[in-house]
Structures are given as structure tokens and as C-alpha cells.
Amino acid sequence: MHGAGNDFIVLNGLDQDLSNITREQWQKLAHRQFGIGADQILLIEKATRPDADFRYRIFNADGGEVEQCGNGSRCFVRFVLDQGLSTKNPLRVEVAHTILTLSSRDDGLVEVNMGAPIFDHSKIPFNARGLATKQEFHEMLYALPIATPAAHDSWISVLSMGNPHAVQVVGDVDSAPVLEEGSSIEKDAAFPKKVNAGYMQILNRKEIKLRVYERGAGETLACGTGACAAVVSGIRRGLLDSPVTVHTRGGDLQISWGGIVNEITQAVIMTGPAITVFEGETKI
Numbered sequence: 001m002h003g004a005g006n007d008f009i010v011l012n013g014l015d016q017d018l019s020n021i022t023r024e025q026w027q028k029l030a031h032r033q034f035g036i037g038a039d040q041i042l043l044i045e046k047a048t049r050p051d052a053d054f055r056y057r058i059f060n061a062d063g064g065e066v067e068q069c070g071n072g073s074r075c076f077v078r079f080v081l082d083q084g085l086s087t088k089n090p091l092r093v094e095v096a097h098t099i100l101t102l103s104s105r106d107d108g109l110v111e112v113n114m115g116a117p118i119f120d121h122s123k124i125p126f127n128a129r130g131l132a133t134k135q136e137f138h139e140m141l142y143a144l145p146i147a148t149p150a151a152h153d154s155w156i157s158v159l160s161m162g163n164p165h166a167v168q169v170v171g172d173v174d175s176a177p178v179l180e181e182g183s184s185i186e187k188d189a190a191f192p193k194k195v196n197a198g199y200m201q202i203l204n205r206k207e208i209k210l211r212v213y214e215r216g217a218g219e220t221l222a223c224g225t226g227a228c229a230a231v232v233s234g235i236r237r238g239l240l241d242s243p244v245t246v247h248t249r250g251g252d253l254q255i256s257w258g259g260i261v262n263e264i265t266q267a268v269i270m271t272g273p274a275i276t277v278f279e280g281e282t283k284i
Helices: 023-030 072-084 178-186 224-238
Strands: 007-014 040-045 054-060 091-094 098-105 110-113 133-136 140-147 154-160 163-169 196-204 208-212 218-220 243-250 249-257 268-272
Touching: 007 072, 023 040, 023 054, 040 072, 054 072, 072 091, 072 098, 072 110, 072 224, 072 268, 140 178, 154 178, 154 224, 163 224, 178 196, 178 208, 178 218, 196 224, 208 224, 224 243, 224 249, 224 268
Parallel strands: 007 040, 054 091, 163 196, 208 243
Antiparallel strands: 040 054, 091 098, 098 110, 110 268, 133 140, 140 154, 154 163, 196 208, 208 218, 243 249, 249 268
16 A cells, blocks of 8 residues: 555554564565665554554664554555444554554545644653753754764754654755755654654745655655654744645645643644555465
């Protein structure tokens, strides 16, 4: 399946026990030459909480398990409904640290309540010690040193959408050094659990272009949580107004965020496509 070009292997773990698959086996399944090929793998399981309909786990192409995946959440909904695993709409699904509410719309798009963004450094997690800072409207920016041959500082916003993001604004996203610098940002010591590196170009107050270098996967054609993080960052920096259309290399996403109202951080709403490419079987 894919959500705006961010592609997934989706596995039904309800009818078969897939709990003992190793990291190396996940890597092989995700390999584009020696396996099926995917940015991430979604494993659908029975919920462990009474307030959820299902649970799903997310494995990156490198075999590592991660907390959240926005485009994957939309594919999850499409898979569950198309496979007849549930007739509920909306669905409540358990991911690593929270419950998501997901709705399939009549126009074929999927709407996801992604929950509230997280700014607490200890929960991202992010260690800002030693980094220069500057305030831009409601957002604090941090100067992250980029360890590449063209070494320099990048001013980043830092937040979590259930997974950590470092977002920077660039003049032209197509020529931005995503592949050259993304890995350096991903593995920077300021991020104990690594980070997704987002590059955002502001087109107008309602529209951006975005590229994301994802933890454990490299650059993907789209990143749902990255789109949410970029829009939240842009609104807090006074550059954007909700809702915002996010143009990724794989397609468009619509992101809405109401900001912080009466000291309560509002949830981010993401809407976008979820497409089944093919179904099949593989032997592990």
C-alpha cells in the first residue's frame, strides 16, 4: 500500500502469529531488491486496551520498530475496511504511546486525528544543551551543527508527533541538501532516539512543499507525521495559517491545527490518500 507515495507492507497479525520475526527478517522483507520493498512495515494485531479496536506496530526499512507513522495510519484504515476486518468507521487504533481516531471519507480519502503535538524536550526526546537559540513568534529555534563537508548550522524547530521531528525552512526544497545532510541530522547526539529531518518551503500562508529524511528509511516520497510537524512549526513561527496543503513528492496532504487554546494544545488533523497496490503471499 502507499499513502502519497510513502509505501508500506501491511501484514495481518490477527490470523497468524508474526511476533517472532527478527529485525533481519523485517529488513529482508523491506529490501527493494531482495524482498517485497517498502519504506515501512505495518503489523496489525489485536488491541491490548479496551478503548481501542486494533493495535498496529511499525517497523522501518532498517528493521527497527518506531512509535508513529501518519501515512501508515491511513493505510491501516483502508486495509482493515477493505479486508472486512471491521465495519466500524471511525476506528480507534492503538499505537506505541497513544490512541488514534481514523475515519474513511466518502471521497476515498482518510482523515486521522493525530493527537496533540509534543513540545516537552524530555518527551521528544531532545537535548538542547550547548545549542544556540532564537525566538521566532511563538517558536524557539535551535542552531544544530551539521557535520558534513559543507559544515554549517541549521535553525530547526523541534517537536514530536508521537515520533521526533526537526524541521527547518529552506528557500527551495528541490535543491535542499536532504540526502547530503539528512543522515547527519537524523543521528545527531541532541536526539537520543534519532530524529526525522524535515525541509519545508513556504509557498504562501496556506501551502508548503516538504521533503523529509526519515529515521531508519532515508528520504521517502511523503511523511505524514513530518507534514504535521512542519505545519505546526510553521504556524508557531507565524508563517502559516490552518488548514495547510502540504505538497510532497508523492502527493498532497491536508493538515489542520488549531494551536494552543486556553493552555490546551489542540490535536492535529491529517487528511490524505491510502491506496492498495497489490496483495500476495511470501514465505519467511
